[in-house]
Amino acid sequence: MPDTTPKPKRELPRREQPRREQIHEVASRLFSERGYHATSMRELAGELGMQGGSLYAHISGKEDLLVQIVNRASQQFDEALLSLRDVNLPADEKLREAMHRHILVVADNMDSATVFFHEWKHLSPEAYTRVTGWRDSIDHFYRDLVTEGMRTGLFRPDLDVKMAALLILSTVNWTYTWFHPQGTLTPRDVADGFADMLLSGLRAR
């Protein structure tokens, strides 16, 4: 298919993002702060310095925007975690690394992550199914990791795999509610701290 996108009359300065990228970013912020349905296209346009109707020169509709945000978030989780599958690491170190990557994605995309966790249920059936597939694959990743740890003798042999995976997922996902990217704690700090406690337990020896 030929590219029918109209060429801009002049090159934008390099530090300026493409308009679509700006829209994505501002939409993520507004959707996360006010919620998807509570954000009007006119508010979004206003923050971008344009009129409401002008948005539709760049996007096809409001739902399209939500789908984009959620899709890109899923994709980032996917890339971060699934590439770890084949890495040759002991299960405990792999867990630490997975949690770090997982938290990094959340921390680097606090807005999209919030939208992702809050609005994915309200997507159209098609997009909904894709997100459900993502959730399953991430869940599967952590279950496999736990299973491997048990098989290699690094993890307790009596673990409930499903519950252990849920325990891990809870801690990394919930970061979207409290983490402050500008704070003193880095994603590395959080991942290391959480992984240590999860691996060794709170109880004194």
Added chain:
Amino acid sequence: MPDTTPKPKRELPRREQPRREQIHEVASRLFSERGYHATSMRELAGELGMQGGSLYAHISGKEDLLVQIVNRASQQFDEALLSLRDVNLPADEKLREAMHRHILVVADNMDSATVFFHEWKHLSPEAYTRVTGWRDSIDHFYRDLVTEGMRTGLFRPDLDVKMAALLILSTVNWTYTWFHPQGTLTPRDVADGFADMLLSGLRAR
């Protein structure tokens, strides 16, 4: 003509239940399924078998409904946990009990809990402040619990109190996303399983 009215998905509102109670219940369900802003007062009225305008004979406005739901949820968390403060139990057993109560509140009010976690940021300043106060007091409760465990030698002496409290809170709060009250796992199962793993760790001895 047969009655084609769709039956309510959960429990049939009991006839002797006050109207306000029914409204609260249905509103919780709709707000949790579709989101607060995406739910119209006419949909809510429809599910209750009345016309849109008739709702206002019972409530003062839509926001009032949200405030009620969030307030009652906060209250239930408060009652469940803060009464544990003065109970004389070793820290590990108290942790298990606190997690059980916490998860029980979520499990018994999946809809309100979802609304609570998703919409509290969108409340009016007054209600927002109250919820923030609740969050702080629950956070405080878990931090005190961890501190006590360290002081009495039951917990590792090198714990980061703040991080440990966040770890615990993550696991109990996140249950609102995956727990199924009709499933085979009971809140007791989840609390015991999670508490065991948190206390003893995933690592083999």
Added chain:
DNA sequence: CCTACCGATCGGTAGG
């Protein structure tokens, strides 16, 4: 990207 506009629907009210 703007102006001007569409039908639909929103939360809420008046009067019964």
Added chain:
DNA sequence: CCTACCGATCGGTAGG
């Protein structure tokens, strides 16, 4: 609790 209605605002479109 209903009927009838309000002004406001919604997402989106046409034509430039």
